[in-house]
Amino acid sequence: MTEPKGQEAGSPAPVQGGGARVEARGLTRRFGPLVAVDDLSLTIAPGEALGLLGANGAGKTTFIRLVTGVLLPSGGDVLVDGHSPVRAPAEVCKRLGFVAETSRIYPDLRVRSFLRFAGGARDLAGAELERAVDATIERFHLEEVAKRWVGQLSKGYQQRVSLAQGFLHDPPLMIVDEPTSGLDPLQQEEVRAVLRELRGERTLILCTHDLSEARDLTERAAVLHRGRLVAHGPTSEVLGGADSLALFRGEAE
Amino acid sequence: MIRFLALVRKELLVLFASPLAYIVLALVVLVAGLLFFDHLRAYNQILFLFQTSTMGGFESGTIPDHVNLRETVFFPVMENLGFILIGLIPMITMRVFAEERSRGTDEILLTTRLSPGQIVAGKFLVTYGFVVLAMLASFVYPAMAILQGGIGVQHLSSVFFGLSLLAISLASIGLVCSAFTSSQFMAVVASWALCFVLWDWSWLTPFLRDAESLARFVDAISIHPRYSVFAEGVVRLEDLIYFLGVCLVSYALARFALDWRRVAG
Numbered sequence: 001m002t003e004p005k006g007q008e009a010g011s012p013a014p015v016q017g018g019g020a021r022v023e024a025r026g027l028t029r030r031f032g033p034l035v036a037v038d039d040l041s042l043t044i045a046p047g048e049a050l051g052l053l054g055a056n057g058a059g060k061t062t063f064i065r066l067v068t069g070v071l072l073p074s075g076g077d078v079l080v081d082g083h084s085p086v087r088a089p090a091e092v093c094k095r096l097g098f099v100a101e102t103s104r105i106y107p108d109l110r111v112r113s114f115l116r117f118a119g120g121a122r123d124l125a126g127a128e129l130e131r132a133v134d135a136t137i138e139r140f141h142l143e144e145v146a147k148r149w150v151g152q153l154s155k156g157y158q159q160r161v162s163l164a165q166g167f168l169h170d171p172p173l174m175i176v177d178e179p180t181s182g183l184d185p186l187q188q189e190e191v192r193a194v195l196r197e198l199r200g201e202r203t204l205i206l207c208t209h210d211l212s213e214a215r216d217l218t219e220r221a222a223v224l225h226r227g228r229l230v231a232h233g234p235t236s237e238v239l240g241g242a243d244s245l246a247l248f249r250g251e252a253e
Numbered sequence: 254m255i256r257f258l259a260l261v262r263k264e265l266l267v268l269f270a271s272p273l274a275y276i277v278l279a280l281v282v283l284v285a286g287l288l289f290f291d292h293l294r295a296y297n298q299i300l301f302l303f304q305t306s307t308m309g310g311f312e313s314g315t316i317p318d319h320v321n322l323r324e325t326v327f328f329p330v331m332e333n334l335g336f337i338l339i340g341l342i343p344m345i346t347m348r349v350f351a352e353e354r355s356r357g358t359d360e361i362l363l364t365t366r367l368s369p370g371q372i373v374a375g376k377f378l379v380t381y382g383f384v385v386l387a388m389l390a391s392f393v394y395p396a397m398a399i400l401q402g403g404i405g406v407q408h409l410s411s412v413f414f415g416l417s418l419l420a421i422s423l424a425s426i427g428l429v430c431s432a433f434t435s436s437q438f439m440a441v442v443a444s445w446a447l448c449f450v451l452w453d454w455s456w457l458t459p460f461l462r463d464a465e466s467l468a469r470f471v472d473a474i475s476i477h478p479r480y481s482v483f484a485e486g487v488v489r490l491e492d493l494i495y496f497l498g499v500c501l502v503s504y505a506l507a508r509f510a511l512d513w514r515r516v517a518g
Contacts, residue, residue: 031518062518068364072515090366098364104357108270109263117266120259121365149270165361 019046019203020095020173022067026076029062029227036062038227039076044220046172049204051214051235054224055248060207063224064175067205068098080173094122097166097202099176105162107151111142114150118165132168140164140194156187163194174198177207192216209248211239223247256367260375268379277345278387284341285391288333292326299325323404331412331484334391335419335477339452342384342420343444346427347437349376350507354435359514369511373504377428384420392416408486415483418496422476423448425503432510453477 022044029037037059044050052060065071067078069085069092077084083091106114115136119129137146140160145153150161159179166174179195180188195206195217206218214221214235221238223231231238231247238247268274299320319325353359362372392413427444434440454471455478461468472478476499479492 029518065360065518068360070360070363070515071518090368093364093366096364098361100357100360104361106263106267106356106358108267113263113266117259117263118361118365120262121256121362121367123255123366125255 018172018201019048020081020171021046022078022080022173022203022205024063024067024076024078027063027066027073027078028075029059029066029071030074036227037066037073037224040224040227040229041076042222042229042232044203044205046203047200048220049199049206049218051218051221052205052207052224053209053211053214053221053238053247055209057226058224058248059227060209060224061177062227064177064205064207068096068175069093095171095173097169097171097174099162099166099174099179101178101181105150105158105165107149109150110147111150111153111161112137112146114161115165115168119168122169124169136164136168139167154187155183156190159183159187159191160194163191167198171202173203173205175205175207178209179206180208180210180213188213215239225249256365257371257375260362260367260371261379264375264379268383271348273344273348274383277341278390281338281341281387281391284337285330285334286394288330288337289326289394292330296320296322296325327404327412328484331416332481335416335480336452338420338423339445339448341387342423343427343430343441343448345383346380346424346431346444347441348431349380349428350431350510351434351437351440354514355437363511369508373432373507373511377425377500377504377507380424380428381421384424385417388413388417388420411486411488412484414488415480415492418483418493419476419480422496422499425500426451429503429506429510432507448476451476 022042024040024042027037027040027042028035040059040063052063054060062071066073067080067085069089072086077086080092080095083095085092106117109117112133115133116129119132124132137143140163142157142160142164145157145161150158153161163176163179166176176195179191183191192213195204198204199217204218206214208214218235220233221231221235222229223238225248241247303317303320350359353362363369367375396409396413423444426447427440430443430447431437431440434443451474454475457471458468461471473495479495482489482492
């Protein structure tokens with residue numbers, strides 16, 4: 001279950017349908033003396049739902065930012081369907097849907113306007129854009145709040161809006177960063193239900209420190225500790241031990 | 254182009270969803286109006302004094318050539334308004350990039366298909382549009398009066414063009430400051446400081462007689478002398494190049510700030 005540092009971790013799961021392939025090779029990111037991601041190699045197969053786990057500060061969000069191209073790596077490389085976010089950011093963004101934490105949306109826009117912008121920024125226009133916005137509103141059950149300001153919505157609805165903007169252009173790779181963070185149990189279940197419904201249609205990287213969420217929504221899990229990959233494999237196996245929290249403490253090494 | 258238009262639309266919606274835009278717009282109109290009416294009042298008093306008493310060697314009822322709407326009202330109002338813009342325009346530009354960073358929505362932008370160049374260009378364009386609109390609103394009272402006071406449409410257009418270029422340049426400086434920080438407070442203070450510092454160095458040139466090239470340099474980087482030329486009704490290529498240069502350098506720096514964030518985190 002535990003893989004040595006810097007080596008290819010786990011064999012990719014079988015393809016379950018559409019999706020993008022994500023490949024990190026010796027990926028490293030430093031912030032001054034701090035190594036946030038340390039020589040990480042990991043392959044995520046098309047259609048795979050991967051839970052990216054770890055304690056706060058383990059390097060999960062940094063890894064996600066490296067895949068999305070928001071950060072540049074200090075060493076190594078990451079490829080999405082063979083395209084590097086450093087050398088070909090447009091190709092990566094075309095394949096990418098990114099859902100950040102709840103607060104990272106525009107409170108000053110109405111839901112429909114925000115979704116129109118999200119679609120337009122991904123090259124949807126005219127009737128195609130309106131169709132995509134309507135379909136997304138229906139899919140994420142946002143009809144009631146479509147005309148309301150995003151900032152006035154409950155956190156649960158805000159997270160649904162955030163998920164909706166990421167799925168609007170039907171991307172083959174979806175990266176979701178702590179989607180249930182700060183939500184009450186009912187809202188958490190709402191968001192999980194949406195993710196459950198969408199799972200398997202595309203490659204999903206779910207960044208979370210909620211073990212039950214990872215068990216529920218992902219078939220494979222990768223655990224980071226201090227920027228290093230300490231475990232990778234089927235979620236049931238990775239989190240199946242007597243003390244799965246030991247992984248968060250980096251004790252699996 | 255679709256992406257760019259989507260961004261421009263979003264920026265407009267966000268800008269006009271904020272009360273700050275209306276407050277700044279109202280302040281610009283209010284300040285311009287107050288300045289205008291104050292100078293107009295002073296002009297009327299001077300006229301009255303010249304008409305009713307002997308002043309400065311002029312006989313009663315004789316009004317000197319330099320006492321006219323153009324010299325006594327229009328130019329001073331434009332001069333003062335230009336300086337006041339240093340205080341007002343950074344209040345609009347402070348949030349443009351800094352707010353995106355503090356909210357984390359810049360990550361949403363960067364993961365769409367918008368390139369960093371398009372993001373910067375879209376934000377600059379919308380801000381430029383807003384400040385030109387604000388200048389248009391502030392220009393209505395003086396323009397209406399001055400048109401009746403004998404100044405030509407061509408001259409008036411030149412003054413408005415200069416005022417707009419000044420506002421755009423100040424906005425460019427403010428946008429750069431906003432692009433380098435996630436704090437709106439830092440952005441507005443840095444913008445005020447930078448605009449103030451760049452406003453006018455011409456007072457320094459008499460002290461730099463021994464360093465002619467330095468004197469030429471400090472004179473060349475000053476915003477105010479360039480603006481004053483437009484106020485005289487003269488449009489010079491070198492001034493246009495100066496204002497265009499401020500915009501281009503600002504665009505490049507803001508673009509660099511976005512790229513730098515990917516490196517520095």
